[in-house]
Amino acid sequence: GAVVSQHPSRVICKSGTSVKIECRSLDFQATTMFWYRQFPKKSLMLMATSNEGSKATYEQGVEKDKFLINHASLTLSTLTVTSAHPEDSSFYICSARSHGAGGGLEQFFGPGTRLTVL
Amino acid sequence: AQSVTQLDSQVPVFEEAPVELRCNYSSSVSVYLFWYVQYPNQGLQLLLKYLSGSTLVKGINGFEAEFNKSQTSFHLRKPSVHISDTAEYFCAVSETDFNKFYFGSGTKLNVKP
Numbered sequence: 001g002a003v004v005s006q007h008p009s010r011v012i013c014k015s016g017t018s019v020k021i022e023c024r025s026l027d028f029q030a031t032t033m034f035w036y037r038q039f040p041k042k043s044l045m046l047m048a049t050s051n052e053g054s055k056a057t058y059e060q061g062v063e064k065d066k067f068l069i070n071h072a073s074l075t076l077s078t079l080t081v082t083s084a085h086p087e088d089s090s091f092y093i094c095s096a097r098s099h100g101a102g103g104g105l106e107q108f109f110g111p112g113t114r115l116t117v118l
Numbered sequence: 119a120q121s122v123t124q125l126d127s128q129v130p131v132f133e134e135a136p137v138e139l140r141c142n143y144s145s146s147v148s149v150y151l152f153w154y155v156q157y158p159n160q161g162l163q164l165l166l167k168y169l170s171g172s173t174l175v176k177g178i179n180g181f182e183a184e185f186n187k188s189q190t191s192f193h194l195r196k197p198s199v200h201i202s203d204t205a206e207y208f209c210a211v212s213e214t215d216f217n218k219f220y221f222g223s224g225t226k227l228n229v230k231p
Binding site for chain 2: 006032034042043044045046049091093095097107109110111112114
């Protein structure tokens with residue numbers, strides 16, 4: 001249980017185009033999903049917190065008009081990188097929060113999406 | 119905000135030797151603690167977690183970690199490593215609402231034959 005998927009796993013796009021990345025909770029409902037970015041040889045940085053049916057909360061320094069997040073249902077959140085540039089190339093990882101086996105909340109991570117902008 | 123420190127960016131070790139990867143965090147409040155492993159071009163895989171109870175936590179692949187509240191540490195150990203353990207390991211802290219995860223900078227474990 002508690003599986004989170006991401007699609008696509010890899011995407012290559014031209015500079016100036018937009019790319020959409022999907023994050024799905026496959027066997028549970030996630031009222032909250034999170035988007036992280038991992039720079040090469042560095043750790044994961046939280047970009048934004050996405051709550052179903054409401055606007056995402058962005059971390060300081062993250063451009064909300066650049067990284068559009070939509071959480072339209074309890075099992076799907078999308079991240080759209082608009083007008084992508086080479087500096088947006090990165091590994092994007094989502095996670096979803098769910099109730100764990102002990103009744104408390106837990107966060108489960110997706111496998112990541114490698115974005116390369118040419 | 120939480121701060122998670124992984125002092126060792128790289129740890130080289132020979133196969134079948136023991137290893138310890140260090141993690142310290144800054145919080146003075148109750149937190150949950152995690153270790154994740156990341157293989158090249160892959161996502162995070164949960165190794166183990168401490169939520170409550172026994173301070174010695176056993177995880178997958180023979181790894182274990184010990185929560186030390188007084189030292190605010192959560193070091194990861196394995197008594198005998200394999201080549202296949204070569205990967206990057208991340209320590210993470212979450213406050214008890216699981217609202218945010220704070221990650222350390224990662225430790226690359228390089229197991230040599």
